[in-house]
Amino acid sequence: MATASDFRTCPTTGLKVHLPAERLIKANAVAAVVFLAVGGLFGLLVALTRSPWAARLLPADWFYLALTAHGLDVLIVWIIFFEMAVLYFASAVILSSRIAAPRWAWTGFVLMVVGALIVNVAVLQGQSSVMFTSYVPMKAAPHFYLGIILFAVGALIGTFVFFGTLVVAKDEKTYEGSIPLVTFGALTAAIIAVFTIASGAIILIPTLLWSVGIVSYIDPLMYKTVWWAMGHSSQQINVAAHVSVWYAIAAMVFGAKPLSEKVSRMAFLMYILFLQLASAHHMLVEPGVSSTWKIFNTSYAMYLAVLGSMVHGMTVPGSIEAAQRAKGYTKGLFEWLRKAPWSNPAFSGMFLSLLIFGFLGGISGVVMGTEQINLIMHNTLYTPGHFHATVVGGTTLAFMAITYPLINLIFRRELVMKKVAQFQPYVFGLGIIGISLFMMAAGTLGVSRRHWDITFSDAPLAFDYPAAAFLMMGLNGLSAVLAALGGLMFVAVTVGSILFGAKIEGGAPAAKPKAAPAVAQYGSVQHPAIPGTVVLVAIFFISFVLYYFVNWKYLSEVWPLR
Template identity: 75%
Template sequence: MSTAATESDYIGRLATKFRTCPATGLKVDLAAERLIKANAVAAVVFLMIGGTFGLLVALTRWPAVHLLSSDMFYLVLTAHGLDVLLLWIIFFEMAILYFASAVILSSRIAAPRWGWVGFALMVVGGLMTNVAVLQGDSSVMFTSYVPLKAQPHFYLGLILFAVGALIGCFIFLGTLVIAKEEKTYEGSIPLVTFGALTACIIAVFTIASGAIILIPTFLWSVGYIANIDTLTYKLVWWAMGHSSQQINVSAHVAIWYLIAAVTVGAKPLSEKVSRTAFLLYIFFLQLASAHHLLVEPGLSSEWKIVNTSYMMYLAVLGSMIHGMTVPGSIEAAQRKSGYTRGVFEWLRKAPWGNPAFAGMFLSLVMFGFLGGISGVILGTEQLNIMMHNTLYVPGHFHATVVTGTTLAFMAATYLIVPLIFQRQIIWPKLARLQPYLFGLGAAGISVFMMGAGTLGVARRHWDITFPASDVILPYGYPPIASLMMGLNGLSAILAAIGGALYIAITVGSILFGKKVDATNAVASLGPMPKKIVHEAVTKYGDAGTWHLPGTYVLVGLFFTTFILYYFVNWKYLSELWPMQ
């Protein structure tokens, strides 16, 4: 290393200011802490905006309410997709990347000034895209398929946002290098940080794909390029559009391990197995993007089947491993704490009154049962034909992104507010209720949209009735489809109440929460059986047991549901074109 570089490192170390977290004993770089706070606040603001748009969408799709005009519906639907699928999620993921690197590794953060440049680009980009949509000439949906053309600042905003997020990814990688150089940890990085690394890697691919397609689309929108091939656009866009949701999966699985470790002291059943499951994500998860193109005639069956049925199942295997090892690690920790009676005492006596734990476990169950199983159905080329472009698709991704990711991120907030903002959660009784309200509402949205989709109701359609007065070929869905849409609307109201409660609690806690100090630091994290933050968060190590009868029963229940639902769909397929 050159003398200049050594001096620069030395100055960097001297200039870094740390505080010691009274709950965890970790050294927290104050520059990293400020970046985490800024990104988390921006995330919550965009969740509030995007969630409100989502409620308006659901109330319009409810035939008895049918709130918005068609023009407003498509405008609001575009804004809803952008604000929650990209802005809320990726701002929060930036906070997670900085937390999982600088805080968990007790390291100084790499290039914090660049972190602020990235944050500023993301804010400017996010606002620019929102302005473009709200001006009314860019109602092109989240997918913005060409030849639908938005205003140039719609694409430019997305590009700026992506560049900002990319800077955040490289700061995360740089922090890993610094932590290793300065020996702030020994051996391998902790599992939570490894999960965040997986999210970062997928983010780099996602953002690069976005740049490849959005830069020429921006040039097309300003007239420098005459034509964008529609199928190529779809192909490359989905490498960004679907992979951005795979960043979520990796990030929220890392959050599951983090919350299980903090709240009940859960160590992974096997570090090697959990890391290998993340490795399966790194290799194969992004390829699931292909399931959006399964009915495109221009792509071969070989390409479709290799990308979805073969490779995607290896990523699904990774998710199923996490789906077993997270509850398994909780069971192992709870049994070690003395909850050994019967098969499920460990689960009954889990800290359900802690919103972080409750949100995490609900996220785990609903992501697996609703999002995971429906994802495999959509990824099967033959079955996909029944649900393609129906409401089943948003039903599936509301199960993964809302009940899975959003609920996990909300759960993490109940730890981040006391640990990073150093404020106690206000209204603890309402906070206990919040994950259940939001989780139940989000699960209802997913189930009823998938139900309507199974009946053939089209996605992205302002009106599900096609009366003879309006259309040339009138068509009516079965009456139960209207019931499904009504129940979807009611579920959206419930989820909106849960979401509003989350925002009120979060903002209220940051502004008015009691200050966290050494005397109340652990109590501020909510009810926890051991009343300490276990070193499982930061240290490499296995639980050391496979005596997990309760987890095996839960896994058996999952597989039974999976197999039954999978074959029910094949039966539906056999009835689609009956032999006469």
């Protein structure tokens, strides 16, 4: 049983922080930023190698090595480390509870660190350049699979510590009524994580045995099917987690409450029931998967999953608008948005994350999830263009945004280089917008997804992409440099603040806590008026319909009707 000395109270927010949970959040957040920096460097090298103005920066073998390391470090390691920090924050801190089984949580953290290091060593040794998907019959070194398994086991332990903390908080009555919406969103992410990690174990343990010669054969279609149950579902953990972060920042910055707790929770439930089925778009050309399954997953299941994201895409800005209008920003449709704190990197990063995820990641995801259209773009650069909009523009930018208030709340440090922090979300966001748009444009022109040299200069048969494709790849390289600069700014501010920022002394709670009532309590805003959000949603739908039509036109040119 924790004692009063095991807790402190944040003087700014009034949130009660369990010190063992605080230390775990710090450790996971620091590890996350380290691997973000490593993975980002590999990503920059990949983008430059494929750009016309720095073509062949890396030789072919190093290109695929860097591509493998980039995918693993930023799609898996950075994000899941940070999600562990989010889970502990959403349970122990928001619920003012002690964390359950901190020793088990540290065991999970150590396994994750060891696993991540083993995977990176395996890749850098040059015998495991199998890329993020690691499809068989390509075979990596045994410790490549071992590292991923250890990392996954550590994450699973952390997930169960989160579940245990919810039980502790309920049993010790640290909150009243239902858990807050941010915690509910984190619970959604944790439930999907259990499914994801179980799928990974089902396929990666036999693959490890195959790599050492104990198992003689792994069926490629079976591997791909089960792997994507893990690979794509891991990205659905990201969606649930970063949407939770959107709600948290709206509450912490504006004191905003959701438009409807019940509707937002139903949208999270749709993620659990339908969103992980989105992996179907990786299987649409596989003959071993039935047409019925493909049609169901690219129609009804996708519609319900997308509906969940559309609900969040309306309720998050809607809750901010309602909070701003309650403060008197009622002139016209958008005074509430114009008078928002755009110099606050927590808000600007969150709102850019929402826009990029919705307009670029969301619309392109629906297009890719449509069975007929998918076939003309799936194995092109359009695919990484899409998931850079979702995972980088959506998840990574949201996680960067929540880091700024967490430096104050958890690390108890003032930000250094505040001007750099102020501009960082815009620099990084603009770079990611460019990467996503130019990759998708190059993919629309047919540029292959993973080829080292799009000029095919060593090929026995000549092939030329349109000149516009090379322009898109050059602009993609420039955008990658800009995104890398934004990432470097983030690392510099966070590391500098943790090491050199002025200490914030924890004392008695503030007289008027700003965030706790909204972020840590259940409840909806009463009778909201959100005309500005309605207009933004209308713009989104118009953009979606127009782009959807354009892609059907592209399809008609591939399959002309005579």
